[in-house]
Amino acid sequence: MTENEHLDTDHPETFHGLRVHTLPPPDDAELEDLPEPDAVAWRLESGWERPPFPEMWRHFLDTVDPARVRALLIGPWWEDEYGPLAPALELIVSDADRFPALRGLFLADVTGEECEVSWLRMCDVTPALEAYPLLEELVVRGGGANGPKEDLRLRPVTHRSLRALRFESGGLPGEVVRALAASELPALERLELWLGSQWYGGDATVEDMRPLLSGGALPRLRHLGLQNSEIQDEIAVAVASAPVVARLESLALSMGTLSDTGARALLEGQPLTHLSLLDLHHHYIGEPLAERIREVCARAGVHVDLDGADDDWDPEDDERYVVVSE
Template sequence: MTGIDHPCSFHDLPVFTLPEPGDDRPWPATLPTPDAIAWRLESTWEGPEFAAVWRHFLTAVDPAQVRALVIGPWWQDDYSSLAPVVELITSDAARFPALRALFLADVVGEECEVSWLQMCDITPVLRAFPRLEELVVRGGGSGLNEETLELHPVRHEALKALRFESGGLPGHVVRAVGACELPALERLEVWLGSQWYAGDATVADMAPLLSGGNFPRLRHLGLQNSEIQDEIAVAVASAPVVAQLESLSLSMGTLSDAGGLALLEGQPLTHLDSLDLHHHYLSDEVMDRFKELSERDDVHVHLGEADDWDPDDEDDSRYVAVSE
């Protein structure tokens, strides 16, 4: 699961993993102040079930002061659906009046590959927490062909940042995001992934995201980790949303000269503070043109090294950064 790690901080708060009930490791004698950290909860293979961890959390910490939650692994023997966890969190929503940030499924490859995570409908989270400002969801389509991520269109007045980290994000989730009304949204990142893991979103599915109409305050857009990165770049080159952005990311995918030239020859990008294209398949000539854009117009273009690829190979060997 390349490029995915446990966050050290979340919502500008350091992440602290709550000791499990009965854990005899040398944890701090006193727990941190509830509003000073992002609380990470997990159920390990040897430890108690997540429901017990949740009950322990509600008794060990004043939930009314908690500002950020990070949910780690939640299963025990076999990978299981996130649905019971979402039900626990939303059923106790009234006890978390200060909650502003939630990270669902902070799981790395050693624990479970991103495309094997058993996800669920996350719409209840947005409905239960109308003051939520940041939501991160890791996981999407399932390599087990079982529980996949779902979202239904909602209106949410407070959400400022929304990120989906996925090795394969179903098209219906992308369409649902585009149909949501999020007037406060400033940052949107969508990792689209591989068709092998239900990443079947099309450029047409992304049309509402590119129009800018539903998200008037959007300043950062990431359409990343896609097998159709060139098609996305062509669409972005004339997309109305670009004019309102401060930063744009088309990184982690299969971007080649076709998409790179479309960006360079499309609408002006000189107003951007940053343009992230890392993990790409651009030629040296096109990379040089992006470097000129950076030097001439003070746009920070994050390129990194190009991945090896033979454009004449009939079997397209390009790959996304995060798939399984």
């Protein structure tokens, strides 16, 4: 598996268990043969010779029965210049009563060719959770020091249906991590945080993550990803003794700057032999320790991913990098 396959920031072919279908613009011939509203995950995009997002949103509501829509992806929402997500999200929130079946929402299904992840002008995404109390999966891509009004934000929230939550960011604000730690998400089974680079606003600390690692905040958590971080070693040291790990089925500390320091902590910490998957791809672990991890995991039947080793890294220079930043 290549690093690009690991990263998977292209437009997904499936989302929330459904094939993704991009809604054609008005007057497109393909509108005559649309799939059933509940048979696909609908993707909306504007710009590039498509109408502005408000017009595409009205077109969507008039063309597809929103009461049957199960999953929705929001692609590029701007026209000529990058614009903030807030106006598009306001439309999605204001029409929430028309989407009683919506269970999956992907905000910012945008590739690097369309806009770098750290350039995406985001907003407070809490209203999406508040407006859709039956939502089961939320993916948010973006975040990276665009200023207080256009950076990714989250407030502490109670949501009793959400089962999967993923933030894909080149710089996840510590505010978002602290808000998650203060939220009540009793049904959450999968949590993935791409923490990113401090240069792009990724200022979360291990202390911000302590409530998530304690095991009490997320009682049903089975997969935890604390990834794409410049403090990957510090995270590994904390994870090595974190109570939440005992109930996990899979753990991802990938895409970041994990080195021998973090690898040694994982080997010397609590057993990880109950896991089905340990994902450490893109790392700076030396081959002797990497081989020890492979041997321990092989004996326990744990699949370990150690692809993407940086063999050219010079510890004296310590020029390590995360996979996703800009």
